[in-house]
Amino acid sequence: MTLKLATSDGRSLRAEQKRSERREAIVRAAEIVFARRGFHDASISDVIDAAGISRGTFYLYFESKEALFVHLIERFVSFITDAMLVVDPTQPEPARRIFENVERVVDMAFDHPDLTQVVLRENRGRNPELDEQLDRLYEFLRVMVEGALKNGAQNGITRAVNEPVVATALIGAFKEVFLAHLAGASLRAADRATLAAALFELSVRGLFVGA
Amino acid sequence: MTLKLATSDGRSLRAEQKRSERREAIVRAAEIVFARRGFHDASISDVIDAAGISRGTFYLYFESKEALFVHLIERFVSFITDAMLVVDPTQPEPARRIFENVERVVDMAFDHPDLTQVVLRENRGRNPELDEQLDRLYEFLRVMVEGALKNGAQNGITRAVNEPVVATALIGAFKEVFLAHLAGASLRAADRATLAAALFELSVRGLFVGA
Amino acid sequence: MTLKLATSDGRSLRAEQKRSERREAIVRAAEIVFARRGFHDASISDVIDAAGISRGTFYLYFESKEALFVHLIERFVSFITDAMLVVDPTQPEPARRIFENVERVVDMAFDHPDLTQVVLRENRGRNPELDEQLDRLYEFLRVMVEGALKNGAQNGITRAVNEPVVATALIGAFKEVFLAHLAGASLRAADRATLAAALFELSVRGLFVGA
């Protein structure tokens, strides 16, 4: 039995790896397919064709179409979590730190355009399970941004604002700009620096001249 | 009865009115149903059940499900066009005029919550005809906001910014806030004044203290 | 009451005439519409649009779509009955009489192209009531042709043949030629004389040289 376990370990390791690779292949295929046709419009057939697997195999790796989308959201969350670093107010040049955060978020959108498009494009209202996941995604983002706003206000960097509303607004601003660049026509040609600069300017300086 | 005989208009007028009323009833029912379940997830059955009409009657008033959605977009456009007034820079207190504009847009969202939710929630990618309509809606909004930005910059009211990006960002900011209030959980309790104030503050003053 | 009857007569006469005219208008419109789109593919809407009447009015003149078709069949039967004259074998030149019959039938098809097309195009299998009418039409034609064949055989003009089969075959020959001319592409340019001559030749002389 120990032998069997040992062997089993060896085998399961290789098997585990192969399984992981295949899962990744499905995910990558799904990103492309969903980005092109939208999550709801794309069918499982589209995904398995792109991934080069059979119908049944898909369900060996993901419980359902929704489960695949949940995985994509989690993937997106992990990327954006990496991008949004907490700004330490005791460090010098907080504005620069914030700008670097904006840059990293923009970078993430440019580095994972399909994933970003797929996740940001999707809205609530289609599937309760999915809605919950999206709620959690936006809740997560809002909490992070709200935290930054509170932190900034406490340390005298940012003005006191209605944090929930402003956090939501900022998320919407970034989201719309990313989608206009990735999926739409209007900002398709924009580059990272331009988007980052414009988003930073609007966020921190606002529109008024004297303000 | 004399009146009834007086004009054959009498009959067609009443008929016209009844037709108009019924069409309105369908539209209202659709707004509610689509707001609750999303346009694509809601079926014609849901709409006709809510409107209390039969299957065939629906197609007497709208050519298709898509045509109904197009009508909702047009309705939304007409409301938002009424709300967004061009700010005359020669008038005193331009900031106040802009704030009033923000207020009116917020009012529109509060006055037509279902319609706003339905239209703002929908994304491109399901139906080419519908995508085009949505493109036109956002193009329209962007052009209006870009125009305001250019106008403000020329008259020394607002700072010079990357207008396409900032316009897109502002639209996204308002959109996300409205959806969070109407469809989501986070801003459900917010009132008009709060949202208007927060959106105005972010837009025109930005976040920085000194800025 | 007598007075009322008198008046009623006067009125009903005019009314009767108007009714008759309107019925004719519907029938003519139906011929054109059914010829263009086929009976089953054409809708009542198509007919009433072409006739310039309202939906309900149609049902004042015809009980149903099928009843209208039955009327067209009857109209066709009356025309073809006029065309197919019994050939008196005691008269000289029976071949010439037969040829004149063929000519008259061809003339009928050319004089009422829409009606001919509509009636000949339709096949059994869609509607029991309609099937019965078509059965009666073809039964009627077959009986006439069979009669002619028997008559000809008895009088030594035509050869003895399997009358039911040959009658059916002749009907099919004429029908296919008319449809190819009226609805199809292959014989569209053919003229009356050509069709009449070819049909006569085949029918009476057959194909063989010596025969």
Add this chain to the structure above:
Amino acid sequence: MTLKLATSDGRSLRAEQKRSERREAIVRAAEIVFARRGFHDASISDVIDAAGISRGTFYLYFESKEALFVHLIERFVSFITDAMLVVDPTQPEPARRIFENVERVVDMAFDHPDLTQVVLRENRGRNPELDEQLDRLYEFLRVMVEGALKNGAQNGITRAVNEPVVATALIGAFKEVFLAHLAGASLRAADRATLAAALFELSVRGLFVGA
């Protein structure tokens, strides 16, 4: 089991065969259903009920209802192509060869009564794609018959006739006789020999005594 392991072909071969069998079962069911109710009047439900398969399965084997009909036409074409052999005029007894051709065509109609009925019954005017297929069928038949007529005339076997018209007429004659036997009431009891003899007689000898 060794066999099973021997070739991976084994599985795909059996699968291929099963697929083929099922497709055949659908086709046979469709022939019966369409013969009974007509192609347009029969619904997919009728076909799948008769074939004992589910709704979705049908679409695994045929792209659409029309595609199924196209398949039936092709099937019919292949049968009739086999039946109509080109008569070599250098061979003795050309009349006998022609008669054998007629016999083979009649045999085909008797051997595939449902298919023959379905294909011959259908008329143009319902579906553009389908119309084209029917046009091609009749074009094909006409070309074959016209060729035979020209061939016969050149070799002094048949008389010179207006080939397009006579070919059309002959097709109509056979068609009507087959339908009267298969779908109608009048020739239901007729046997192969009778129909073949009568059709041959009419075609080659015509009706006139002396002729």
Add this chain to the structure above:
DNA sequence: GATGAATGAGGATTCATTCAT
């Protein structure tokens, strides 16, 4: 593990006919 044939609920749309005005 991998496969892909089979499933069947669900959706948008059409159209002959009725009937209140």
Add this chain to the structure above:
DNA sequence: CATGAATGAATCCTCATTCAT
């Protein structure tokens, strides 16, 4: 008589998921 708004049964097709091989 004439109208035309209202009806609702009926139809074709899609696609996420299952399961025997």
